[in-house]
Amino acid sequence: MKRIALYHLETLLWIARLGTFRAAAERLNTTQPAISARVREIEDQLGIAVFRREGRNMVLTARGRRLVQECEPLWAGFEKALLTASGFEGATGVVRIGSGEIAAASCLPGFVHAVERELPGVTLELELDLTARMFQQLLGGTIDLAFLAGPVASPGIRTAPIGAVGLVWVASAATVRAGGFDQSLPVWSIPDHSPLHGVTVGSLSAHGIVPRSLGTCNNVRTLIDIVSGGGGAAVLPEPMVRQMLESGALAEVLPRPDRTIQFEAAIRRTESDPLVLELFRRAGELRIES
Amino acid sequence: MKRIALYHLETLLWIARLGTFRAAAERLNTTQPAISARVREIEDQLGIAVFRREGRNMVLTARGRRLVQECEPLWAGFEKALLTASGFEGATGVVRIGSGEIAAASCLPGFVHAVERELPGVTLELELDLTARMFQQLLGGTIDLAFLAGPVASPGIRTAPIGAVGLVWVASAATVRAGGFDQSLPVWSIPDHSPLHGVTVGSLSAHGIVPRSLGTCNNVRTLIDIVSGGGGAAVLPEPMVRQMLESGALAEVLPRPDRTIQFEAAIRRTESDPLVLELFRRAGELRIES
DNA sequence: CGCAATCGATAACAGTCTCTGATCAATGAA
Protein backbone atom coordinates (compact mmCIF):
# COMPACT_ATOMS: atom_id res chain seq x y z
CA MET A 1 0.00 0.00 0.00
CA LYS A 2 2.79 2.34 0.90
CA ARG A 3 4.42 1.66 -2.42
CA ILE A 4 1.85 3.71 -4.23
CA ALA A 5 3.52 6.89 -5.34
CA LEU A 6 2.04 10.14 -6.37
CA TYR A 7 2.51 9.45 -10.02
CA HIS A 8 0.28 6.43 -9.65
CA LEU A 9 -2.53 8.67 -8.55
CA GLU A 10 -1.67 11.27 -11.13
CA THR A 11 -1.87 8.53 -13.72
CA LEU A 12 -5.27 7.52 -12.47
CA LEU A 13 -6.53 11.08 -12.63
CA TRP A 14 -5.32 11.59 -16.17
CA ILE A 15 -6.78 8.32 -17.38
CA ALA A 16 -10.08 9.38 -15.85
CA ARG A 17 -9.87 12.70 -17.62
CA LEU A 18 -8.69 11.54 -21.01
CA GLY A 19 -10.48 8.25 -21.22
CA THR A 20 -7.74 6.01 -22.57
CA PHE A 21 -4.45 4.69 -21.32
CA ARG A 22 -2.74 5.80 -24.47
CA ALA A 23 -3.86 9.40 -24.17
CA ALA A 24 -2.76 9.47 -20.55
CA ALA A 25 0.59 8.03 -21.55
CA GLU A 26 1.07 10.76 -24.10
CA ARG A 27 -0.02 13.39 -21.66
CA LEU A 28 2.39 12.13 -19.03
CA ASN A 29 5.25 11.80 -21.48
CA THR A 30 5.62 8.09 -21.16
CA THR A 31 4.52 4.94 -22.92
CA GLN A 32 1.34 2.96 -22.79
CA PRO A 33 2.88 -0.14 -21.23
CA ALA A 34 4.11 2.02 -18.39
CA ILE A 35 0.57 3.24 -17.81
CA SER A 36 -0.73 -0.31 -17.89
CA ALA A 37 1.90 -1.30 -15.37
CA ARG A 38 1.00 1.54 -13.04
CA VAL A 39 -2.66 0.67 -13.17
CA ARG A 40 -1.88 -2.96 -12.50
CA GLU A 41 0.24 -1.92 -9.52
CA ILE A 42 -2.58 0.13 -8.09
CA GLU A 43 -5.04 -2.68 -8.54
CA ASP A 44 -2.65 -5.21 -7.04
CA GLN A 45 -1.94 -3.01 -4.06
CA LEU A 46 -5.57 -2.27 -3.42
CA GLY A 47 -6.79 -5.70 -4.32
CA ILE A 48 -9.70 -4.29 -6.30
CA ALA A 49 -10.51 -3.66 -9.92
CA VAL A 50 -10.27 0.01 -10.70
CA PHE A 51 -11.01 -0.41 -14.39
CA ARG A 52 -13.36 -2.65 -16.28
CA ARG A 53 -12.98 -3.63 -19.89
CA GLU A 54 -15.67 -2.07 -22.05
CA GLY A 55 -15.27 -2.88 -25.72
CA ARG A 56 -11.77 -1.81 -26.50
CA ASN A 57 -11.65 0.81 -23.81
CA MET A 58 -11.18 0.62 -20.09
CA VAL A 59 -13.78 2.30 -17.94
CA LEU A 60 -13.66 3.14 -14.28
CA THR A 61 -15.53 0.81 -12.00
CA ALA A 62 -17.74 2.27 -9.29
CA ARG A 63 -14.99 1.91 -6.74
CA GLY A 64 -12.45 3.29 -9.13
CA ARG A 65 -14.57 6.33 -9.82
CA ARG A 66 -14.97 6.94 -6.13
CA LEU A 67 -11.26 6.56 -5.60
CA VAL A 68 -10.54 9.10 -8.29
CA GLN A 69 -13.04 11.52 -6.80
CA GLU A 70 -11.47 11.22 -3.40
CA CYS A 71 -7.93 11.46 -4.63
CA GLU A 72 -8.32 14.44 -6.89
CA PRO A 73 -8.54 17.12 -4.19
CA LEU A 74 -5.96 15.30 -2.11
CA TRP A 75 -3.53 15.20 -4.96
CA ALA A 76 -4.05 18.88 -5.67
CA GLY A 77 -3.55 19.72 -2.02
CA PHE A 78 -0.45 17.68 -1.94
CA GLU A 79 1.06 19.29 -5.00
CA LYS A 80 0.25 22.65 -3.55
CA ALA A 81 1.89 21.82 -0.25
CA LEU A 82 5.05 20.68 -1.98
CA LEU A 83 5.14 23.62 -4.33
CA THR A 84 4.52 26.23 -1.69
CA ALA A 85 7.10 24.57 0.52
CA SER A 86 9.69 25.12 -2.15
CA GLY A 87 8.34 28.52 -3.10
CA PHE A 88 7.71 27.09 -6.54
CA GLU A 89 11.44 27.09 -7.07
CA GLY A 90 11.58 23.35 -6.95
CA ALA A 91 8.59 23.09 -9.22
CA THR A 92 8.93 20.27 -11.67
CA GLY A 93 6.67 19.09 -14.37
CA VAL A 94 5.46 19.56 -17.86
CA VAL A 95 2.79 22.10 -18.68
CA ARG A 96 1.22 22.22 -22.09
CA ILE A 97 0.41 25.61 -23.42
CA GLY A 98 -1.72 26.37 -26.39
CA SER A 99 -1.76 29.72 -28.04
CA GLY A 100 -3.27 31.53 -30.93
CA GLU A 101 -0.75 32.85 -33.31
CA ILE A 102 -1.25 36.52 -32.54
CA ALA A 103 -1.25 35.90 -28.84
CA ALA A 104 1.86 33.80 -29.27
CA ALA A 105 3.73 36.64 -30.89
CA SER A 106 2.78 39.05 -28.15
CA CYS A 107 2.63 36.98 -25.00
CA LEU A 108 4.69 33.86 -25.33
CA PRO A 109 8.24 35.18 -25.56
CA GLY A 110 8.00 37.14 -22.32
CA PHE A 111 6.05 34.46 -20.54
CA VAL A 112 8.32 31.63 -21.58
CA HIS A 113 11.35 33.62 -20.61
CA ALA A 114 9.91 34.47 -17.20
CA VAL A 115 9.03 30.84 -16.54
CA GLU A 116 12.43 29.60 -17.56
CA ARG A 117 14.09 32.16 -15.34
CA GLU A 118 11.90 31.84 -12.26
CA LEU A 119 10.76 28.24 -12.50
CA PRO A 120 13.58 26.18 -13.84
CA GLY A 121 12.54 22.59 -13.79
CA VAL A 122 9.23 23.38 -15.38
CA THR A 123 9.11 22.26 -18.96
CA LEU A 124 6.75 23.99 -21.31
CA GLU A 125 5.29 22.39 -24.37
CA LEU A 126 3.90 24.95 -26.76
CA GLU A 127 1.37 24.34 -29.43
CA LEU A 128 0.01 26.99 -31.74
CA ASP A 129 -3.46 26.42 -33.02
CA LEU A 130 -6.72 28.09 -33.83
CA THR A 131 -8.62 29.61 -30.96
CA ALA A 132 -11.61 27.43 -31.62
CA ARG A 133 -9.65 24.25 -31.34
CA MET A 134 -7.95 25.52 -28.22
CA PHE A 135 -11.14 25.22 -26.22
CA GLN A 136 -11.53 21.62 -27.17
CA GLN A 137 -7.97 20.92 -26.23
CA LEU A 138 -8.31 22.74 -22.93
CA LEU A 139 -11.48 20.92 -22.01
CA GLY A 140 -10.13 17.66 -23.35
CA GLY A 141 -7.01 17.94 -21.28
CA THR A 142 -4.58 18.05 -24.16
CA ILE A 143 -3.35 21.45 -23.04
CA ASP A 144 -3.41 23.08 -19.63
CA LEU A 145 -3.12 26.76 -20.35
CA ALA A 146 -4.01 28.83 -23.37
CA PHE A 147 -3.27 32.32 -24.60
CA LEU A 148 -5.99 33.69 -26.79
CA ALA A 149 -6.83 36.86 -28.66
CA GLY A 150 -10.10 38.64 -28.23
CA PRO A 151 -12.50 38.48 -25.33
CA VAL A 152 -13.79 34.96 -25.14
CA ALA A 153 -16.16 33.28 -22.76
CA SER A 154 -17.10 29.69 -22.47
CA PRO A 155 -18.56 27.55 -19.73
CA GLY A 156 -15.87 25.36 -18.26
CA ILE A 157 -13.18 27.89 -19.06
CA ARG A 158 -11.72 30.51 -16.79
CA THR A 159 -9.97 33.49 -18.32
CA ALA A 160 -7.92 36.41 -17.15
CA PRO A 161 -7.14 39.48 -19.23
CA ILE A 162 -3.47 40.10 -19.73
CA GLY A 163 -3.40 43.22 -21.82
CA ALA A 164 -4.02 44.49 -25.29
CA VAL A 165 -2.12 45.61 -28.32
CA GLY A 166 -2.95 48.33 -30.82
CA LEU A 167 -3.58 47.75 -34.48
CA VAL A 168 -2.21 49.41 -37.56
CA TRP A 169 -3.13 49.48 -41.22
CA VAL A 170 0.00 48.57 -43.14
CA ALA A 171 1.17 47.96 -46.64
CA SER A 172 4.57 47.58 -48.14
CA ALA A 173 6.64 50.68 -48.72
CA ALA A 174 6.61 49.88 -52.42
CA THR A 175 2.83 49.79 -52.45
CA VAL A 176 2.65 53.17 -50.74
CA ARG A 177 5.05 54.70 -53.23
CA ALA A 178 2.96 53.26 -56.03
CA GLY A 179 -0.05 55.30 -54.99
CA GLY A 180 -1.01 54.47 -51.44
CA PHE A 181 -4.26 52.94 -50.32
CA ASP A 182 -6.93 53.00 -52.97
CA GLN A 183 -9.81 50.78 -53.95
CA SER A 184 -7.63 48.74 -56.24
CA LEU A 185 -5.43 47.52 -53.41
CA PRO A 186 -6.26 44.04 -52.16
CA VAL A 187 -6.90 43.71 -48.45
CA TRP A 188 -5.81 40.70 -46.51
CA SER A 189 -7.12 39.41 -43.23
CA ILE A 190 -7.50 36.36 -41.07
CA PRO A 191 -10.49 34.04 -41.37
CA ASP A 192 -13.51 35.19 -39.42
CA HIS A 193 -12.54 33.18 -36.36
CA SER A 194 -10.36 36.01 -35.25
CA PRO A 195 -11.35 39.40 -33.85
CA LEU A 196 -8.85 40.86 -36.30
CA HIS A 197 -11.22 40.04 -39.08
CA GLY A 198 -14.01 42.02 -37.50
CA VAL A 199 -11.77 45.00 -36.99
CA THR A 200 -10.63 44.85 -40.59
CA VAL A 201 -14.14 44.78 -41.98
CA GLY A 202 -15.38 47.45 -39.58
CA SER A 203 -12.51 49.77 -40.31
CA LEU A 204 -12.97 49.40 -44.05
CA SER A 205 -16.65 50.32 -43.90
CA ALA A 206 -15.91 53.20 -41.51
CA HIS A 207 -13.60 54.65 -44.15
CA GLY A 208 -16.09 53.91 -46.88
CA ILE A 209 -13.64 51.64 -48.61
CA VAL A 210 -14.69 48.65 -50.63
CA PRO A 211 -11.51 46.79 -51.46
CA ARG A 212 -10.87 45.06 -54.68
CA SER A 213 -10.64 41.81 -52.77
CA LEU A 214 -10.55 40.65 -49.18
CA GLY A 215 -8.20 37.70 -48.98
CA THR A 216 -7.73 35.63 -45.90
CA CYS A 217 -4.86 33.56 -44.63
CA ASN A 218 -4.93 31.56 -41.44
CA ASN A 219 -1.28 32.24 -40.75
CA VAL A 220 -0.36 35.73 -39.66
CA ARG A 221 3.33 35.41 -40.42
CA THR A 222 2.54 34.40 -43.94
CA LEU A 223 0.03 37.21 -44.15
CA ILE A 224 2.74 39.67 -43.19
CA ASP A 225 4.97 38.19 -45.82
CA ILE A 226 2.24 38.71 -48.39
CA VAL A 227 1.68 42.30 -47.39
CA SER A 228 5.34 43.17 -47.16
CA GLY A 229 5.81 41.60 -50.55
CA GLY A 230 3.42 44.14 -51.98
CA GLY A 231 0.40 41.91 -51.99
CA GLY A 232 -1.91 44.44 -50.41
CA ALA A 233 -2.86 46.07 -47.11
CA ALA A 234 -3.85 44.54 -43.81
CA VAL A 235 -4.75 45.36 -40.24
CA LEU A 236 -2.07 43.88 -38.06
CA PRO A 237 -1.03 43.99 -34.42
CA GLU A 238 1.40 46.84 -33.97
CA PRO A 239 4.07 44.84 -32.10
CA MET A 240 4.23 42.25 -34.83
CA VAL A 241 5.12 44.80 -37.48
CA ARG A 242 6.90 47.43 -35.39
CA GLN A 243 10.29 46.38 -36.54
CA MET A 244 9.28 46.39 -40.18
CA LEU A 245 7.67 49.80 -39.78
CA GLU A 246 10.85 51.16 -38.27
CA SER A 247 13.00 49.63 -40.94
CA GLY A 248 10.76 51.08 -43.61
CA ALA A 249 9.78 47.75 -45.08
CA LEU A 250 6.17 48.46 -44.16
CA ALA A 251 4.29 51.74 -43.88
CA GLU A 252 1.00 52.75 -42.33
CA VAL A 253 -1.64 53.45 -44.91
CA LEU A 254 -4.66 54.47 -42.85
CA PRO A 255 -5.29 55.91 -39.37
CA ARG A 256 -4.91 53.36 -36.64
CA PRO A 257 -8.20 51.65 -35.73
CA ASP A 258 -9.56 52.49 -32.31
CA ARG A 259 -10.09 48.93 -31.34
CA THR A 260 -7.38 46.86 -29.78
CA ILE A 261 -6.83 43.16 -29.57
CA GLN A 262 -7.42 41.86 -26.06
CA PHE A 263 -5.32 38.98 -24.84
CA GLU A 264 -6.45 36.51 -22.28
CA ALA A 265 -5.03 33.53 -20.51
CA ALA A 266 -7.38 30.59 -20.10
CA ILE A 267 -7.52 27.40 -18.08
CA ARG A 268 -10.14 24.81 -17.30
CA ARG A 269 -12.55 26.04 -14.66
CA THR A 270 -12.02 22.75 -12.85
CA GLU A 271 -8.25 22.94 -12.99
CA SER A 272 -6.76 21.75 -9.75
CA ASP A 273 -3.09 21.34 -10.50
CA PRO A 274 -1.33 23.96 -8.40
CA LEU A 275 1.44 24.35 -10.91
CA VAL A 276 -0.99 25.17 -13.69
CA LEU A 277 -2.87 27.49 -11.37
CA GLU A 278 0.36 29.22 -10.46
CA LEU A 279 1.29 29.66 -14.11
CA PHE A 280 -2.18 31.03 -14.76
CA ARG A 281 -1.75 33.46 -11.90
CA ARG A 282 1.59 34.57 -13.27
CA ALA A 283 0.15 34.86 -16.74
CA GLY A 284 -2.49 37.13 -15.29
CA GLU A 285 0.26 39.40 -14.03
CA LEU A 286 1.67 39.81 -17.50
CA ARG A 287 0.98 43.23 -18.91
CA ILE A 288 1.12 43.29 -22.66
CA GLU A 289 1.19 46.77 -24.08
CA SER A 290 1.72 48.30 -27.39
CA MET B 1 8.57 16.13 -7.71
CA LYS B 2 6.32 13.35 -8.83
CA ARG B 3 8.75 10.78 -7.61
CA ILE B 4 7.81 11.42 -4.01
CA ALA B 5 5.87 8.47 -2.71
CA LEU B 6 3.56 8.12 0.21
CA TYR B 7 6.23 6.52 2.32
CA HIS B 8 8.33 9.63 1.95
CA LEU B 9 5.60 11.57 3.67
CA GLU B 10 5.08 8.89 6.22
CA THR B 11 8.77 9.06 6.94
CA LEU B 12 8.61 12.80 7.39
CA LEU B 13 5.67 12.54 9.74
CA TRP B 14 7.33 9.93 11.90
CA ILE B 15 10.58 11.82 12.13
CA ALA B 16 8.61 14.86 13.20
CA ARG B 17 6.84 12.81 15.84
CA LEU B 18 9.77 10.87 17.18
CA GLY B 19 12.50 13.45 16.84
CA THR B 20 15.31 11.37 15.40
CA PHE B 21 15.96 9.54 12.17
CA ARG B 22 16.93 6.47 14.05
CA ALA B 23 13.70 6.28 16.00
CA ALA B 24 11.71 6.76 12.83
CA ALA B 25 13.74 4.04 11.16
CA GLU B 26 12.93 1.65 13.96
CA ARG B 27 9.28 2.61 13.89
CA LEU B 28 9.09 2.06 10.16
CA ASN B 29 10.95 -1.22 10.31
CA THR B 30 13.89 -0.09 8.28
CA THR B 31 17.38 1.28 8.81
CA GLN B 32 18.67 4.71 9.52
CA PRO B 33 20.50 5.13 6.21
CA ALA B 34 17.26 4.42 4.41
CA ILE B 35 15.62 7.21 6.36
CA SER B 36 18.49 9.53 5.55
CA ALA B 37 18.12 8.66 1.89
CA ARG B 38 14.40 9.36 1.91
CA VAL B 39 14.92 12.71 3.56
CA ARG B 40 17.60 13.58 1.06
CA GLU B 41 15.28 12.66 -1.75
CA ILE B 42 12.57 14.91 -0.42
CA GLU B 43 14.98 17.79 0.00
CA ASP B 44 16.43 17.27 -3.45
CA GLN B 45 13.02 17.15 -5.04
CA LEU B 46 11.81 20.25 -3.25
CA GLY B 47 15.08 22.07 -3.42
CA ILE B 48 14.77 23.22 0.15
CA ALA B 49 16.17 22.19 3.50
CA VAL B 50 13.55 20.41 5.51
CA PHE B 51 15.88 19.66 8.40
CA ARG B 52 18.61 21.66 10.05
CA ARG B 53 21.45 20.22 12.04
CA GLU B 54 21.14 21.10 15.70
CA GLY B 55 23.87 19.55 17.80
CA ARG B 56 23.65 15.90 17.07
CA ASN B 57 20.00 16.00 16.15
CA MET B 58 18.15 17.13 13.09
CA VAL B 59 15.39 19.65 13.64
CA LEU B 60 12.68 20.72 11.27
CA THR B 61 13.22 24.06 9.63
CA ALA B 62 10.34 26.53 9.50
CA ARG B 63 9.46 25.39 6.02
CA GLY B 64 9.83 21.79 6.98
CA ARG B 65 7.51 22.20 9.91
CA ARG B 66 4.94 23.84 7.73
CA LEU B 67 5.29 21.10 5.17
CA VAL B 68 4.71 18.47 7.82
CA GLN B 69 1.66 20.29 9.11
CA GLU B 70 0.19 20.49 5.66
CA CYS B 71 1.03 16.94 4.74
CA GLU B 72 -0.32 15.23 7.81
CA PRO B 73 -4.00 15.54 6.94
CA LEU B 74 -3.26 14.91 3.28
CA TRP B 75 -1.43 11.74 4.07
CA ALA B 76 -4.24 10.57 6.29
CA GLY B 77 -6.67 11.40 3.51
CA PHE B 78 -4.76 9.33 1.01
CA GLU B 79 -4.48 6.38 3.31
CA LYS B 80 -8.15 6.55 4.06
CA ALA B 81 -9.11 6.83 0.42
CA LEU B 82 -6.96 3.87 -0.51
CA LEU B 83 -8.10 1.78 2.42
CA THR B 84 -11.78 2.45 1.96
CA ALA B 85 -11.39 1.79 -1.76
CA SER B 86 -10.21 -1.69 -0.96
CA GLY B 87 -12.61 -2.14 1.90
CA PHE B 88 -9.59 -2.53 4.17
CA GLU B 89 -9.00 -5.88 2.59
CA GLY B 90 -5.91 -4.62 0.86
CA ALA B 91 -4.73 -2.97 4.04
CA THR B 92 -1.03 -3.26 4.49
CA GLY B 93 1.20 -2.03 7.23
CA VAL B 94 2.57 -2.62 10.64
CA VAL B 95 0.65 -1.61 13.70
CA ARG B 96 2.26 -1.73 17.10
CA ILE B 97 0.08 -2.79 19.92
CA GLY B 98 0.89 -2.46 23.56
CA SER B 99 -0.99 -4.31 26.21
CA GLY B 100 -1.06 -4.83 29.90
CA GLU B 101 -0.58 -8.41 30.87
CA ILE B 102 -4.10 -8.99 32.14
CA ALA B 103 -5.63 -7.29 29.17
CA ALA B 104 -3.36 -9.31 26.93
CA ALA B 105 -4.66 -12.56 28.31
CA SER B 106 -8.26 -11.52 27.84
CA CYS B 107 -8.28 -9.38 24.74
CA LEU B 108 -5.31 -10.11 22.55
CA PRO B 109 -5.97 -13.64 21.35
CA GLY B 110 -9.37 -12.83 19.94
CA PHE B 111 -8.30 -9.52 18.53
CA VAL B 112 -5.18 -10.83 16.88
CA HIS B 113 -7.08 -13.70 15.40
CA ALA B 114 -9.77 -11.41 14.02
CA VAL B 115 -7.21 -9.10 12.46
CA GLU B 116 -5.31 -11.93 10.88
CA ARG B 117 -8.48 -13.34 9.44
CA GLU B 118 -10.10 -10.13 8.23
CA LEU B 119 -7.10 -7.98 7.48
CA PRO B 120 -4.37 -10.16 6.09
CA GLY B 121 -1.51 -7.99 5.10
CA VAL B 122 -1.61 -6.12 8.37
CA THR B 123 1.25 -7.10 10.60
CA LEU B 124 0.87 -6.68 14.32
CA GLU B 125 3.73 -6.14 16.68
CA LEU B 126 2.78 -6.84 20.24
CA GLU B 127 4.51 -5.57 23.29
CA LEU B 128 3.46 -6.33 26.82
CA ASP B 129 4.30 -3.72 29.37
CA LEU B 130 3.04 -1.91 32.42
CA THR B 131 0.04 0.31 31.98
CA ALA B 132 1.94 3.33 33.17
CA ARG B 133 4.61 2.95 30.54
CA MET B 134 2.00 2.33 27.89
CA PHE B 135 0.86 5.92 28.00
CA GLN B 136 4.35 7.15 27.39
CA GLN B 137 4.73 4.79 24.50
CA LEU B 138 1.42 5.76 23.02
CA LEU B 139 2.13 9.46 23.27
CA GLY B 140 5.70 8.95 22.19
CA GLY B 141 4.62 7.06 19.12
CA THR B 142 6.31 3.79 19.99
CA ILE B 143 2.99 2.02 19.92
CA ASP B 144 -0.23 2.87 18.13
CA LEU B 145 -2.88 1.02 20.03
CA ALA B 146 -3.04 -0.21 23.61
CA PHE B 147 -5.17 -2.58 25.60
CA LEU B 148 -5.38 -1.66 29.24
CA ALA B 149 -7.02 -2.85 32.40
CA GLY B 150 -9.05 -0.59 34.58
CA PRO B 151 -10.75 2.67 33.68
CA VAL B 152 -8.06 5.11 32.72
CA ALA B 153 -8.19 8.66 31.49
CA SER B 154 -5.47 10.88 30.25
CA PRO B 155 -5.31 13.97 28.12
CA GLY B 156 -4.04 13.09 24.70
CA ILE B 157 -5.46 9.58 24.92
CA ARG B 158 -8.75 8.33 23.57
CA THR B 159 -10.23 5.18 25.03
CA ALA B 160 -13.09 2.84 24.32
CA PRO B 161 -14.44 0.25 26.75
CA ILE B 162 -14.31 -3.28 25.46
CA GLY B 163 -15.75 -5.30 28.31
CA ALA B 164 -14.94 -6.62 31.72
CA VAL B 165 -13.98 -9.86 33.44
CA GLY B 166 -14.91 -11.11 36.86
CA LEU B 167 -12.46 -11.85 39.65
CA VAL B 168 -11.97 -14.84 41.88
CA TRP B 169 -10.08 -15.56 45.04
CA VAL B 170 -8.00 -18.63 44.41
CA ALA B 171 -5.41 -20.79 46.06
CA SER B 172 -3.97 -24.12 45.18
CA ALA B 173 -5.98 -27.22 45.87
CA ALA B 174 -3.26 -28.39 48.23
CA THR B 175 -3.52 -25.18 50.21
CA VAL B 176 -7.28 -25.57 50.54
CA ARG B 177 -6.94 -29.13 51.72
CA ALA B 178 -4.35 -27.96 54.27
CA GLY B 179 -6.88 -25.73 55.96
CA GLY B 180 -8.25 -23.19 53.59
CA PHE B 181 -7.92 -19.47 53.82
CA ASP B 182 -6.71 -18.29 57.18
CA GLN B 183 -4.60 -15.47 58.47
CA SER B 184 -1.45 -17.48 58.07
CA LEU B 185 -1.86 -17.76 54.34
CA PRO B 186 0.26 -15.32 52.35
CA VAL B 187 -1.59 -13.18 49.84
CA TRP B 188 -0.10 -12.26 46.54
CA SER B 189 -0.99 -9.36 44.31
CA ILE B 190 0.30 -7.07 41.61
CA PRO B 191 2.10 -3.82 42.44
CA ASP B 192 -0.21 -0.92 43.12
CA HIS B 193 -0.20 0.21 39.49
CA SER B 194 -2.95 -2.20 38.76
CA PRO B 195 -6.60 -2.03 39.74
CA LEU B 196 -6.23 -5.67 40.80
CA HIS B 197 -4.19 -4.47 43.73
CA GLY B 198 -6.97 -2.18 44.92
CA VAL B 199 -9.50 -4.97 44.67
CA THR B 200 -7.27 -7.32 46.62
CA VAL B 201 -6.76 -4.87 49.46
CA GLY B 202 -10.39 -3.82 49.52
CA SER B 203 -11.65 -7.37 49.54
CA LEU B 204 -9.31 -8.34 52.35
CA SER B 205 -10.46 -5.54 54.58
CA ALA B 206 -14.09 -6.23 53.72
CA HIS B 207 -13.61 -9.75 55.04
CA GLY B 208 -11.68 -8.48 58.01
CA ILE B 209 -8.65 -10.42 56.98
CA VAL B 210 -5.14 -9.30 57.73
CA PRO B 211 -2.88 -11.64 55.82
CA ARG B 212 0.40 -12.86 57.09
CA SER B 213 2.05 -11.10 54.20
CA LEU B 214 1.03 -9.32 51.01
CA GLY B 215 3.54 -10.13 48.32
CA THR B 216 3.58 -8.55 44.93
CA CYS B 217 4.81 -9.71 41.59
CA ASN B 218 4.67 -7.65 38.42
CA ASN B 219 4.04 -10.70 36.29
CA VAL B 220 0.64 -12.30 36.54
CA ARG B 221 1.65 -15.60 34.98
CA THR B 222 4.40 -15.97 37.53
CA LEU B 223 1.97 -14.97 40.23
CA ILE B 224 -0.35 -17.74 39.15
CA ASP B 225 2.55 -20.14 39.26
CA ILE B 226 3.30 -19.05 42.79
CA VAL B 227 -0.27 -19.48 43.92
CA SER B 228 -0.78 -22.79 42.18
CA GLY B 229 2.46 -23.97 43.72
CA GLY B 230 0.95 -23.45 47.13
CA GLY B 231 2.50 -20.09 47.78
CA GLY B 232 -0.68 -18.41 48.90
CA ALA B 233 -3.94 -16.89 47.71
CA ALA B 234 -4.62 -14.18 45.19
CA VAL B 235 -7.37 -12.32 43.43
CA LEU B 236 -7.12 -13.17 39.77
CA PRO B 237 -9.15 -12.63 36.62
CA GLU B 238 -11.52 -15.52 36.24
CA PRO B 239 -10.69 -16.31 32.58
CA MET B 240 -7.00 -16.59 33.37
CA VAL B 241 -7.55 -19.32 35.94
CA ARG B 242 -10.71 -20.92 34.59
CA GLN B 243 -8.91 -23.88 33.17
CA MET B 244 -6.96 -24.49 36.39
CA LEU B 245 -10.15 -24.21 38.41
CA GLU B 246 -11.82 -26.78 36.22
CA SER B 247 -8.88 -29.11 36.36
CA GLY B 248 -8.77 -28.80 40.11
CA ALA B 249 -5.31 -27.34 40.27
CA LEU B 250 -6.75 -24.20 41.82
CA ALA B 251 -9.80 -23.67 44.03
CA GLU B 252 -11.79 -20.67 45.10
CA VAL B 253 -11.16 -19.71 48.69
CA LEU B 254 -13.41 -16.70 49.24
CA PRO B 255 -16.61 -15.33 47.68
CA ARG B 256 -15.98 -13.63 44.36
CA PRO B 257 -15.38 -9.87 44.71
CA ASP B 258 -18.12 -7.67 43.31
CA ARG B 259 -15.76 -5.52 41.31
CA THR B 260 -14.69 -6.44 37.84
CA ILE B 261 -11.71 -5.48 35.77
CA GLN B 262 -12.64 -3.12 32.97
CA PHE B 263 -10.74 -3.36 29.73
CA GLU B 264 -10.21 -0.48 27.37
CA ALA B 265 -8.59 0.11 24.04
CA ALA B 266 -6.59 3.31 23.75
CA ILE B 267 -5.04 5.40 20.98
CA ARG B 268 -3.56 8.86 20.71
CA ARG B 269 -6.24 11.51 20.56
CA THR B 270 -4.43 12.97 17.58
CA GLU B 271 -4.16 9.70 15.73
CA SER B 272 -4.77 10.19 12.06
CA ASP B 273 -3.67 6.93 10.49
CA PRO B 274 -6.84 5.37 9.09
CA LEU B 275 -5.55 1.88 9.63
CA VAL B 276 -4.97 2.49 13.31
CA LEU B 277 -8.33 4.20 13.59
CA GLU B 278 -9.96 1.24 11.93
CA LEU B 279 -8.27 -1.19 14.30
CA PHE B 280 -9.38 0.97 17.21
CA ARG B 281 -12.91 0.90 15.90
CA ARG B 282 -12.79 -2.88 15.61
CA ALA B 283 -11.26 -3.17 19.04
CA GLY B 284 -14.19 -1.17 20.36
CA GLU B 285 -16.50 -3.80 18.95
CA LEU B 286 -14.84 -6.55 20.92
CA ARG B 287 -16.94 -7.76 23.78
CA ILE B 288 -14.93 -9.42 26.50
CA GLU B 289 -16.97 -11.30 29.01
CA SER B 290 -16.33 -13.62 31.83
C1' DC C 1 40.12 15.34 30.02
C1' DG C 2 39.09 10.81 28.12
C1' DC C 3 35.64 7.44 27.10
C1' DA C 4 31.37 5.64 25.74
C1' DA C 5 26.97 6.43 23.65
C1' DT C 6 24.20 8.49 20.22
C1' DC C 7 23.23 10.82 16.00
C1' DG C 8 23.49 11.12 11.10
C1' DA C 9 26.39 10.75 6.66
C1' DT C 10 28.59 7.93 3.35
C1' DA C 11 30.22 4.04 0.29
C1' DA C 12 29.73 -0.50 -1.78
C1' DC C 13 26.92 -3.95 -3.06
C1' DA C 14 22.71 -6.72 -3.85
C1' DG C 15 18.07 -6.96 -4.99
C1' DT C 16 14.12 -5.01 -6.90
C1' DC C 17 11.55 -2.25 -9.51
C1' DT C 18 10.27 0.55 -13.66
C1' DC C 19 10.61 1.94 -18.23
C1' DT C 20 11.06 1.03 -23.04
C1' DG C 21 10.48 -1.22 -27.44
C1' DA C 22 8.58 -4.88 -29.89
C1' DT C 23 5.27 -7.61 -30.30
C1' DC C 24 0.17 -9.79 -29.84
C1' DA C 25 -5.00 -10.29 -29.33
C1' DA C 26 -9.36 -8.01 -29.42
C1' DT C 27 -12.43 -4.65 -31.05
C1' DG C 28 -14.69 -1.51 -34.10
C1' DA C 29 -14.82 1.30 -38.45
C1' DA C 30 -14.37 1.77 -43.52
Add this chain to the structure above:
DNA sequence: TTCATTGATCAGAGACTGTTATCGATTGCG
Protein backbone atom coordinates in the same frame (compact mmCIF):
# COMPACT_ATOMS: atom_id res chain seq x y z
C1' DT D 1 -12.22 -8.05 -45.17
C1' DT D 2 -8.85 -4.73 -44.10
C1' DC D 3 -7.12 -1.29 -41.35
C1' DA D 4 -6.67 1.53 -37.26
C1' DT D 5 -6.95 1.69 -32.38
C1' DT D 6 -6.77 -0.01 -27.62
C1' DG D 7 -4.56 -2.45 -24.15
C1' DA D 8 -1.76 -6.75 -22.61
C1' DT D 9 2.51 -9.11 -22.45
C1' DC D 10 7.44 -10.03 -22.43
C1' DA D 11 12.52 -9.46 -22.43
C1' DG D 12 16.23 -6.57 -21.47
C1' DA D 13 18.45 -2.35 -19.87
C1' DG D 14 18.77 1.00 -16.59
C1' DA D 15 17.59 3.31 -12.33
C1' DC D 16 16.34 3.14 -7.84
C1' DT D 17 16.08 1.50 -2.88
C1' DG D 18 17.65 -0.84 0.98
C1' DT D 19 21.27 -3.05 3.84
C1' DT D 20 25.70 -3.57 5.95
C1' DA D 21 29.65 -1.60 7.60
C1' DT D 22 31.86 2.11 8.37
C1' DC D 23 33.05 7.25 9.57
C1' DG D 24 32.96 12.04 11.76
C1' DA D 25 30.64 14.94 15.06
C1' DT D 26 28.45 15.89 19.36
C1' DT D 27 27.01 15.04 24.04
C1' DG D 28 27.07 13.20 28.71
C1' DC D 29 29.60 11.11 32.41
C1' DG D 30 33.24 10.05 35.40
